[in-house]
Amino acid sequence: MYPEIVREHFTHPKNVGKIKNPTVTGSYSMPNLAKAIFYFLIEGGVVKDIKYQIAGCPFAIAVCSILSEYAKGKNVKELKNIKLETLEQFFEIPEEKEECINLSLKAFLDGVKNA
């Protein structure tokens, strides 16, 4: 049903929760349907910690988890360039799930653009 990496991150999502005093946050929602919020702790332009909250489909949850792992320790400048295609290194993007994947990606980018 789902690519193995998506299944793994969906069933065991990493970095779940909130950061008490985040440097920046980012969010995106589809009213009454789905919402993602990212919390970033940034020091010297580098992501020291990242957490998120998500209510959405399994793909949206998995993408939050994958992005949180990907972002840790990376320079924010680099993260600003992430696109939907960037995620293709992790799994093949099914067209009918693009909207769900974009939900998490947009919340993530909303955060890094302010960093």
Place this chain on the structure above:
Amino acid sequence: MSRIIYLDHAATTPVDKRVFEKMKPYFTELFANPATRWTSSISKKVDEAVEEARKNVAVLINALPEEIVFTSGGTESDNAALKGVAFANKDKGNEIITTPTEHEAVLKSVESLQDFGFVIKYVPVDRKGFVDPDDVKKLITSKTILVSVIHANNEIGTIEPVREIGAICKERNVLFHTDAVQTIAHLPVDVEQMNIDLLSLSSHKFYGPKGVGALYIRKDVPIVPYMNGGGQERGFRSGTLNTTGIIGLGEAAKLGKKEQKQRENSIAEFRDIFLAKILEEIPAVYLNGPEGDRRLPGNISIIIQGIRNEPLLVALNEKGIIAGGGSACSAGKKNPSHVLQAIGVPEEDLFSVIRITIGKDNKKEDIDFIVENIKETTNQLRALSPFWEG
């Protein structure tokens, strides 16, 4: 394959092994076309089996065999009934009354009739999904030709007061159709007692094969045939009969008649134990539709606040538990359920619904396991959710 606990029987049921055995010979040795029964002995045998199936379906709903037309399923039966009656009676009037909580097969059929000058009136439903027969009475005018009210709702399990609505229609000389796809073989259905003129049923909802169903048309109901061709089904529904499907449907109907009460009792018991347990174990969960005898025995529709249904269903599937989210035909769409909207479920809860529909082979011993898994997954998803302040 690891063990599967299937809890989506309103979407479809497995074919009963006894039904499958009955169907088998008609795929191979007894393959002939029943239309050639006067010239071929194999055809004659197939024709007899088809007519036996027709009789079994008729007996199940207390109709006459000649009042049963075989179709491809519930959707076709609904389309054929509504459009066929509308066009046959257009000189008498142009108004059709239905409810906002019908299956899409009814809703889309009546919508399509608007293009031909028919006017559709919707009788309201209350918070539990019930139609008040008095509201139907108030909507009937001299132009009303047809009323269509679902027997029991496929999403929330509400059993409508069909007998009372049928009586009102009879008194006002208006034809009455019911979509009984969810109730046939699950509840007693009697077209005479319930004052029904047309009834749709589908085989795969009661342990028969998919792709076959029937439409009951009371004798002398004016209706236009919509499928033209070789004149099968007394000219109403042309096309070579789906003999294997029909024979399967007939056997499922026969078993359904015999086992209905026993199935109803054990399934309703499962439902009530399950519901009590889930409401006790998980906070912020509520039931859609009514409780008790006015609810389909096998239907549980609940809102689990703060989470979305899709990840819950996928996570349960990982554990071998297959449940549903809303109606089967809406799965995969981002449109919220029209039924939940009609009964006034708050917008923020519309995607938090799960539907558990119990079948005759579900075991009460599994209830604890199922509830435990729903609880565990709900807790995990709520821990993630920005909609949940735990």
